Amino acid sequence: MAESSTHLHKRLRALADNLWWTWHPEVIGIFTDLDPHLWREVEHNPVAFMNRITPAQVEERAAELVLHSRINYAFRRLNEYVEQPKTWGALHCGNLNNRPVVYFSAEFGLHESLPIYSGGLGILAGDHLKSASDLGIPLIGIGLLYQQGYFSQRLDKDGWQEEDYINLDTATLPLQPVLDSSGQPLIVRVDTRSTPLLARVWQIQVGRIRLMLLDSNIEGNSLEDRELTSRLYGGDTKLRIRQEVLLGIGGARILQGLNIFPGVLHLNEGHSSFAILEEVRRIMEYDGIPFKRAHRRVSLYTVFTTHTPVAAGHDRFAPDLVEDHLGLFRERMGLSHEEFMALGRVNPLDSSETFCMTVLALKSCRRANGVSAIHGTVSRLMWNCLWPSKGEAEVPIGHITNGVHVLSWLAPQMYQLFQTRLGQDWATRMVHPDIWEKVTEIDDGELWETHQSLKMRLIRFVRRRLRIQAERLGMRDMLKQIEHILDPDVLTIGCARRFATYKRGDLILSQLERLTRMLNDTRRPIQIIFAGKAHPRDNEGKELLQRIAKLSYSKQYRTSIVFVENYDYNVARHLVQGVDVWLNTPRRPLEACGTSGQKVVLNGGLNLSVLDGWWNEAYDGHNGFAIGHGGMHNDLAVQNARDAEYLYETLEKEVIPLYYQRDISGIPSLWVKRMKHAMQSLGWRFIADRMVKDYAERFYLPAAMATSAETGMLG
Ligand SMILES: *Cc1c(COP(=O)(O)O)cnc(C)c1O
Numbered sequence: 164m165a166e167s168s169t170h171l172h173k174r175l176r177a178l179a180d181n182l183w184w185t186w187h188p189e190v191i192g193i194f195t196d197l198d199p200h201l202w203r204e205v206e207h208n209p210v211a212f213m214n215r216i217t218p219a220q221v222e223e224r225a226a227e228l229v230l231h232s233r234i235n236y237a238f239r240r241l242n243e244y245v246e247q248p249k250t251w252g253a254l255h256c257g258n259l260n261n262r263p264v265v266y267f268s269a270e271f272g273l274h275e276s277l278p279i280y281s282g283g284l285g286i287l288a289g290d291h292l293k294s295a296s297d298l299g300i301p302l303i304g305i306g307l308l309y310q311q312g313y314f315s316q317r318l319d320k321d322g323w324q325e326e327d328y329i330n331l332d333t334a335t336l337p338l339q340p341v342l343d344s345s346g347q348p349l350i351v352r353v354d355t356r357s358t359p360l361l362a363r364v365w366q367i368q369v370g371r372i373r374l375m376l377l378d379s380n381i382e383g384n385s386l387e388d389r390e391l392t393s394r395l396y397g398g399d400t401k402l403r404i405r406q407e408v409l410l411g412i413g414g415a416r417i418l419q420g421l422n423i424f425p426g427v428l429h430l431n432e433g434h435s436s437f438a439i440l441e442e443v444r445r446i447m448e449y450d451g452i453p454f455k456r457a458h459r460r461v462s463l464y465t466v467f468t469t470h471t472p473v474a475a476g477h478d479r480f481a482p483d484l485v486e487d488h489l490g491l492f493r494e495r496m497g498l499s500h501e502e503f504m505a506l507g508r509v510n511p512l513d514s515s516e517t518f519c520m521t522v523l524a525l526k527s528c529r530r531a532n533g534v535s536a537i538h539g540t541v542s543r544l545m546w547n548c549l550w551p552s553k554g555e556a557e558v559p560i561g562h563i564t565n566g567v568h569v570l571s572w573l574a575p576q577m578y579q580l581f582q583t584r585l586g587q588d589w590a591t592r593m594v595h596p597d598i599w600e601k602v603t604e605i606d607d608g609e610l611w612e613t614h615q616s617l618k619m620r621l622i623r624f625v626r627r628r629l630r631i632q633a634e635r636l637g638m639r640d641m642l643k644q645i646e647h648i649l650d651p652d653v654l655t656i657g658c659a660r661r662f663a664t665y666k667r668g669d670l671i672l673s674q675l676e677r678l679t680r681m682l683n684d685t686r687r688p689i690q691i692i693f694a695g696k697a698h699p700r701d702n703e704g705k706e707l708l709q710r711i712a713k714l715s716y717s718k719q720y721r722t723s724i725v726f727v728e729n730y731d732y733n734v735a736r737h738l739v740q741g742v743d744v745w746l747n748t749p750r751r752p753l754e755a756c757g758t759s760g761q762k763v764v765l766n767g768g769l770n771l772s773v774l775d776g777w778w779n780e781a782y783d784g785h786n787g788f789a790i791g792h793g794g795m796h797n798d799l800a801v802q803n804a805r806d807a808e809y810l811y812e813t814l815e816k817e818v819i820p821l822y823y824q825r826d827i828s829g830i831p832s833l834w835v836k837r838m839k840h841a842m843q844s845l846g847w848r849f850i851a852d853r854m855v856k857d858y859a860e861r862f863y864l865p866a867a868m869a870t871s872a873e874t875g876m877l878g
Contacts, residue, residue: 171231172213172216174234174238177238178190178238179210180368181367182273182368183241183244183370184616185273185274186564186570187237188575189237190237196704197225202218205335207276208276208335210337210868214335216508232746239616242369247299251298251299252301255303256859259302259427259863261300262425262431262871263423264301264426265489266288266291266305267428268306269372269407270306271295271454272286272290273367279308280313281396283470283555283759284310284470286758287758288304288306288433290568291851292304292372292374293565294851294854297370298856300858300863303418305374305414305417307378308338309392309394310380310390311330311393312329314730315327315393318634322709322726324697325523328393337367338367338492339367340364340365344422346601346616349365349417350362350381351416353492355408358385360384361374361383362377362378362379362392363378364376377409378392380393385825395671396698398597400480403480404480404484404488405488407830408437410437412440416441425505427466427866431470433477433523434522436523437489437523437526439524440496440523442603445456446461454498456665458704458786464526466858466862468531468534472545472754473753474545477522479517479867480515486625507522507523508804518727521546529869530865530866531559533860534562534565534755535564538755539560540752546558563857564780565761565766566758566761566848566853567850567851568851569593570721570735572762574617576735577765580656598846599843599844602843605839609836611830611835613767615651615676617710617740619741621737622650622736623647626646632728640718654823655689655741655743656692656742656743657687657738658691658693658694659734660691660759661697662696662704663701665749667806670803671808673803681815681819684721690725693711693725693727694730696730719847728808740766741766743768745768748806757772759776764786764845764849765850770782771789771805771818773791777849786844787841788813791805792812821833823877
């Protein structure tokens with residue numbers, strides 16, 4: 164008994180220690196069944212869960228619930244997954260085996276229990292790792308371990324956003340210390356003109372992929388630097404450049420400490436661009452070649468993905484900041500201050516220009532891309548200045564449209580339905596359009612019922628969250644009405660995004676009377692669920708959020724407009740799985756891609772969006788709804804007014820009538836037809852497996868080839 168109980172406990176630990184569980188609901192089901200109360204208390208964190216449950220308790224609960232075979236089966240599946248030799252990557256990416264892709268990102272969104280992400284960029288990086296794992300592509304992730312993550316959002320009585328910073332307890336995270344060749348914890352060091360920067364390194368296993376995270380909270384650092392990695396996107400530009408020095412240069416030094424030579428450097432956004440220069444320095448010293456040759460060589464295997472369609476969104480650092488933090492590094496490479504600054508300047512001779520991380524990356528990579536077709540175009544226009552002799556269309560920035568990791572975002576109920584209707588192997592073949600053709604064979608009633616049960620689950624989740632919020636704020640009226648908030652038979656619109664002004668989260672409120680008529684229509688009403696954070700220093704964003712929050716508190720709107728606090732992975736998962744319609748109203752062309760709408764499609768929701776980002780290439784007239792025709796206007800007020808008008812018209816004339824047009828069994832069959840058409844036309848395209856394959860085929864393999872040819876290291 165004692166032996167078998169530690170055995171089960173150990174297997175559960177092994178499951179908890181690999182984030183593979185995050186996309187395998189059957190494992191989550193085991194933890195939930197073992198102790199639903201504890202699972203909720205630890206906020207879906209299996210490491211914390213296992214710390215709190217003894218082997219004897221596991222054995223007892225497992226025996227009561229006959230969980231042995233489920234635990235053993237999950238454990239076996241994990242091992243088979245990790246050891247599976249016949250992956251797509253094994254077949255196609257053999258030349259990356261000894262020299263992997265190294266993927267740098269300032270944030271990684273893998274699960275709510277690991278809050279080292281703020282939004283879309285991080286979620287994308289997390290999805291990239293998971294798909295690289297599923298495909299078996301040799302890849303290593305590098306990022307920062309933020310002690311306090313981004314922030315938790317709490318609204319006050321006036322609907323104003325408050326931020327809480329909570330210290331992570333590393334004992335409750337699936338972290339392993341990374342050791343050097345002598346078995347000691349690996350420490351990386353970067354010298355600056357002020358204090359040296361030190362960091363230790365943690366490793367997280369994401370399926371087959373290793374993610375290494377730098378942590379500056381160690382002895383040897385100044386007190387200030389110990390807090391360097393405490394918050395994501397907090398602090399001033401000095402903190403920011405030190406974080407980026409640590410991420411880029413420190414990150415590349417992890418590889419050196421472990422004798423890993425990158426076949427490809429993939430920089431997810433410019434925060435990590437200094438990694439390029441550290442590679443250059445290493446090669447200069449190792450091969451004894453001058454800067455220019457080493458820089459050229461590194462550019463052959465560097466891939467850069469830009470995400471920011473506004474010039475002001477790119478990190479820029481003043482010359483003295485650069486000199487303070489990279490002066491010693493630059494001297495080691497034998498560059499003058501002006502030569503170094505030139506690497507980050509559009510015009511190398513303009514000494515008034517600051518150092519731009521995106522410019523450094525674009526000047527140092529052979530392969531660069533935006534994250535949707537329209538964003539590719541915007542980026543070529545924005546960076547034409549770097550290639551003044553080329554026409555806009557010849558600027559060497561292409562695009563690979565983002566996609567989402569299907570198994571992370573698909574509701575388990577929908578997964579089951581796909582298993583039975585699309586074939587047991589659909590999940591390993593989902594980049595093939597023919598798999599999704601079979602969606603037509605799903606019975607309308609079955610699909611609708613599955614969707615309705617997910618909507619009910621969402622509504623229960625929202626009510627639970629609102630109850631907690633109302634209790635905290637002492638909103639008695641709200642508490643009395645909780646069970647009347649949201650109605651599963653009403654057309655439910657979800658709108659969750661970062662509250663940045665360009666995203667126009669309040670566009671739907673711009674004609675409030677007209678909206679109110681739709682909310683209160685007795686025959687064909689609608690209801691809206693909002694969520695999202697504003698950046699702590701973005702007061703405009705906070706005011707926008709406040710306006711929505713205030714409506715949601717008011718007697719008149721509280722049952723039909725709700726605001727769910729603390730938008731994170733968990734809130735997003737519930738929303739994208741349960742809404743009827745996903746609303747997206749960015750100011751064109753400022754949405755680089757957007758991925759939340761892609762998560763919605765998989766679960767049977769329909770997009771209602773401005774033709775921007777991914778939707779601009781996805782919408783075919785029948786797989787969702789478009790707001791407007793893709794027009795733009797220089798006068799923002801005019802563009803806003805027009806888009807609002809289009810939004811209301813589309814709702815009134817298309818969305819609402821279609822939703823409430825029912826057949827005799829109460830099913831909106833034309834709506835269901837659109838749900839199916841959305842899955843069919845988009846399910847294989849806007850997913851991370853397709854995206855990562857595109858990166859592999861178009862970028863990683865050619866880049867790795869070029870380096871092996873260059874350095875004579877073929878094979
Ligand atoms: C998917 C996701 C995002 C990105 O969505 P957008 O479409 O870019 O707004 C942001 N935050 C969370 C929590 C997500 O899950």
